[in-house]
Amino acid sequence: MDGSDRPYVEYRKVSKSYDGKSTVVDGVDLDIRKGEFLTLLGPSGSGKTTCLMMLAGFESLTSGEIRVNGRSIQNLPPRKRGIGMVFQNYALFPHMTVGDNLAFPLEVRGVDRKACRDRVERALQLVRLEGYEDRRPSQLSGGQQQRVAIARALVFDPELVLMDEPLGALDRRLREEMQYEIRRIHKTLGVTVVYVTHDQQEAMVMSDRIAVLRDGRIEQVADPETLYEEPQRSFVARFIGENNRLHGKVLNVDGEICEVDVDGEVVRAIRIAPCQAGDPTTLSIRPERVAVTPEPGLYTNELDALIEDITFLGDYLRIHVSVCGTSDFVIKIPNIVGHGALLAGDRIRIGWTPTDCRVLDPETEGEVV
């Protein structure tokens, strides 16, 4: 093609509206590199599945364009797109055996019987279900059915595989096992995977990059670490991992660092969102970046806090405190202080460095993720 820099899948100003008034997907621009594992992450109603279905060809675009390998695919029916798809509830064909399910995409492509058998066997090996050819889907457990569904989406060697919340129906333990399994398969084959989920942990485990969606727009696209460490939007900060939020007003801006007035206290923080003195803002601090200071003066930001509740979680403690007029502030500290050192009702001093505290866009009150 024209250079290896060219993204494999390109969303260009893609919008989707069912009724012509409200948009489900609103001007999405997204590049997906070849061989990449990209996850579309967002709460329900964020448009992530619609984005996926438009790529698969089961939903039409209201406006914009999607290109695969440089070619616009809007006018291709799903069967001509050559994209493997794993559906939410597997969508295995109940009247066929596992072997027949896997052979189906090969047979409709006119692959001869013997080659068919070989490839089915190899696909089953890949998902570690050798010897299950003659079972019916109903005779398999949920996890096994999921493996068959994945094998079926891969058996015809597509370059692009889409997965629509494929682990949603599995229990927790199995889900975690399958996450690593899917990651292993992706690494083995090197196919491009676009994965949809609302589970941020699942996205973190598997993805090369994650696109966080909200109300049909992309909030941020980045690798899991960046997304966690450097959220650009308060929604992302809240959605990925746990985050404490403090609402305040910008006092003054000095290059990268702002001073923010939070309920009478001055907090220094790193500026992410553009802002100027007088703007309302949201500060975000990870619970594990907040320390309980043994003596004052160690941190630039130090505040008095009241312990509301302590949860003992073995390797670490979760401490709920009241600070700066909010009682919804969590501190996570490793369990090195010892039993009984901190008690509910104690007054403590907490602190953090300005670079761990980010000034983001002001967030609407009462929003729930």
Added chain:
Amino acid sequence: MSENPEQQIGRLKPGPRLRAALLVLPLMAFIGVTFLAPLANMLVRSVYDPVVADALPETLERLRAWDGQGLPGEAAYEALAGELLKAREDRKLGQVATRLNRVQSGLRSVLTRSARRLRNVDEGPWSGAMMNIHAAWGETGTWRALREAGERYTSRHYLNALDLQRDSGGSIVPQPEDRRIYLTLFWRTLLVSLGVTALCLLIGYPVARLIAHAPPKRAYLLLILVLVPFWTSLLVRTTSWIVLLQNQGVLNDMLVFLGIIGDDGRIAMIYNMTGTFVAMTHVLLPFMVLPLYSVMSAIPRVQTSAAESLGATPWQSFWRVYWPQTLPGVGAGSLLVFILAIGYYITPALVGGSTGQLISNMIAFHMQSSLNWSLAAALGGILLVCVAGLYVLYDRLVGIERMRLG
């Protein structure tokens, strides 16, 4: 795999199940009294007929010694004369004469006349006297017929229903050509039922699919449209077909008005096979649509999407993925329509004319007009065997446990 919890509960607690079974008892009793008992009664009637044997016991006893050649001895004549007079007094002669007449037509008048005249005969030789009254008493066939009618248990009605009879030697031979009617009717019934089933499937399958995959609101409306005719009286529906299809009917009038056919070239669409076909297909269509709908609505739509994403053309997706999953519904609907069609009576009677009559109409004729209940029962028995055979065949091919009636 382990048993599911429901099965375990069902096994562990027999109490509630027993109580639940009690609720079914009234229905079982109802079925027994109104369905199984009459059915058994009719089946017995098709092989068991004691009327002649009860009325002429001594005659039949005498005839047992007879070899079937020539004429029986004087003793048989004497016994018959006595028993005919007695039967006449007991007012049973009519029944006996009717049954004899069915074995050999013409014997009714022989019997009634003989019984009437025998009152004036006081002494033997009876053979001469009876032959004087009617020459038939001098014929071997008359006595054979008498002996045959006297059998309590007989296969005669079944043979008759299959256009067969016993010749003088007792072996089974076809009826003379001009008396064969039932086999033709059986074949016609079978073909019409198959045809109606095929038509219902052809029309019903797309309709069921449309309903099953429509958004709930529209599906509800469409289902009502299917059910409204289902709830309408059968007679009303059938007579509206008469209004539509008859020679001076709506359809013919329209064709003439549009100049497609001339006024003298009106198409005969009713009172023949066409009428039977059209009306029966219409009446039986819901029985095909409903089981199909039930099966189809259980098939997730994502299956079709999955097939498409795997590279299947719409036809491949339908034929390899969708159709096989609807087979239990196709089987159930077809079986239902076929079984109903094979016993269909009112519609062919109303719109079938003479060429559109089916076996059920013949059964009705024997029940109501000719009063030959034994033959009607035998015809019904054969029909029952056909249906049961079909059921077994379906069980073998599809498996009855996979049937979904809705």
